[in-house]
Amino acid sequence: MSSKNATxxxxxxxxxxxxxLLRRALDxxxxxxxRDYHLVIVNDxxxxAAVDALVATHPDLSQVSVIHNPESVGRERAATVxxxxxxxxxxxxLDxxxxxxxxxxxxxxxxxRTHSDGAVAVRTEVVTEKVDADTIVEIGREMLKPSSYEVTLSDILHTNYVPPSSMLVRRDAYLSVxxxxxxxxxxADWDFMLRLLRAHTVGFVDGPPRAFWHHRHSEDGPLGNSVFAAAHEHLQAEQVIRxxxxxxxxxxxxxxxxxxFIAGLVKNLDTTVWQRLNIVADRLEQGDDHRYGSRLGEQIARIDQLLNRLDQNLDLLDRIREERARSPIRRIGHATRQLTSKLFGGVDPDATDPPRHRV
Known part of the structure; x- marks a missing residue:
């Protein structure tokens, strides 16, 4: 462990x-x-011995400290440590x-240092990979949310598309929220983002990707990516936060x-509707429209029921907030009904609701 000079x-x-994986992060x-940084590794x-030995192979690190937790305190508390x-x-x-x-x-x-934002995020690339013995094998790459050019509270309420490794935060802003x-x-990163964006703006650096979010869909155990290996835990935590x-x-x-709450309904609707429509599209491409015609009709009816149920939930919120005219649920519901009507007919969208296109 080196001395902790101010950085x-x-x-x-x-x-x-x-x-x-840690070796790659240290590299x-x-x-x-x-170079004016202090790397703090929390071995949770x-x-x-394995962590200390790995750090010893990186004398080119500017300043590094290692905190060894005798027992695991969990991913989120380890960050605060x-x-x-x-x-x-x-x-x-940097995970x-x-x-x-x-x-x-x-x-x-x-x-x-040249903007007043409380934090800044960068263009991020998702890297899909697998571990083969002692080798990391890359499978593919794709840009994360390529249509986005800013970080906004309205978007983050739906889904956090700024991974922790993609953002630099002012300590003053961090402490203030x-x-x-x-x-x-x-x-905890999503919860922090919600609080941060209420009080501060978050800048965005476009251009080539400068953060790489590595995913290993098929791995579990220590080598797993928590978004997939602990997917149920993430879903439960999201529901608790909402x-x-x-x-x-x-x-x-x-x-x-x-x-x-509304954003959560939108997210559930988005997931359910588009999963079903993708199934429909796949079957049509396979030429199974006659064989599955009856079942597709049932799926479309189910989509309509979901929209109606969300409308009922929205009515309750409208009475509380008195903002019915600006409801994002109705706009998304209208857009979805229009799509299913064009594909299959039989759905009559409310023409008075302004459409909203899915990004």
């Missing part, structure tokens, strides 16, 4: 028994063109299975709680 950026990396930090209950163990103007989280372009810190620090909630089992915000809204009138 511009604290990089927090959480890890546990994933030396193969990524060592290659940064911006893993083998201390690392942040508390650092002092810096800016905070970055042990993710990586950065060489100029990631240079570009993001420059942005925050209460920081990362380590008591959560998952999705429920907490809604209850707070009912008690205090905080509008974000209502918006989080």
């Amino acid at each position: 511009s950026v604290a990089i927090i990396t959480r890890t546990r028994d994933r030396a193969l 990524s930090v060592a290659r940064q063109t911006f 209950g893993g083998d201390p 690392g942040i508390a163990g650092s002092t810096s103007e800016f905070i970055a989280i 042990d299975d993710d990586s950065w372009a060489n100029d990631y810190l240079e570009v993001t620090v420059s942005w925050l 209460g920081g990362w909630d380590g008591s959560k089992t998952a999705n 429920e907490t915000y809604l209850k707070r809204a009912l008690e205090t009138g905080d509008p974000v709680g209502y918006l989080a």
Whole structure:
């Protein structure tokens, strides 16, 4: 462990028994063109000797400290342990299975020093891979949310498309909104983003991808990506966060709680409808429209029932908030009905609702 001199950026990396992945993350930090950083590795209950040995192979790291938790405190609390163990103007989280372009810190620090945003995110690429023995094998790449050119509260209420490894945050902004909630089992990054965006703007650096979010769909255990290996845990945590915000809204009138609830309905609708329509499209492409005609009709009817049920939920919210005319549910419901009507007929969309196109 090196001495903790004041630096511009604290990089927090959480890890546990994933030396193969951690090596890549350390390589990524060592290659940064911006050198005024302090890397804090939080070994959350893993083998201390393996982490220390790996750090020893990277003398090119500017400044590094290792915190060994004797027992695991969980992913989210491990992040708070690392942040508390650092002092810096800016905070970055680089998960042990993710990586950065060489100029990631240079570009993001420059942005925050020339803009007033509380944080800044970068264009991110999703890298699909698998682990074969002691080798990481890349399968493919695709840009994360390529149609997005900004980070907004309205979008983040639906889905957090800014992974922790894709954003640099001012420490003052981090502290002003209460920081990362380590008591959560998952999705603490999403909860933090909701609070951050209420109080601050988040800038966005376009251009080539500078953060790489690595996914291993087929892996579980220590090498798994938590978004997939712990998918159910993530879903439950998201529901708890939305429920907490809604209850707070009912008690205090905080509008974000209502918006989080509506966004959750939209997300469920989006997932259900488009899953069913993709099934329909696949079967039509296979020429099975006659064989499955009856079942497709049932699926379309089911979609319509879901829309009607969401309309009923919306009516309740409309009475609470008196904002029926601007309801995003009705706009999305109208757009979905229009699509199914064009494909199959028999659905009569409400012509008075303005359409909203799916991105």
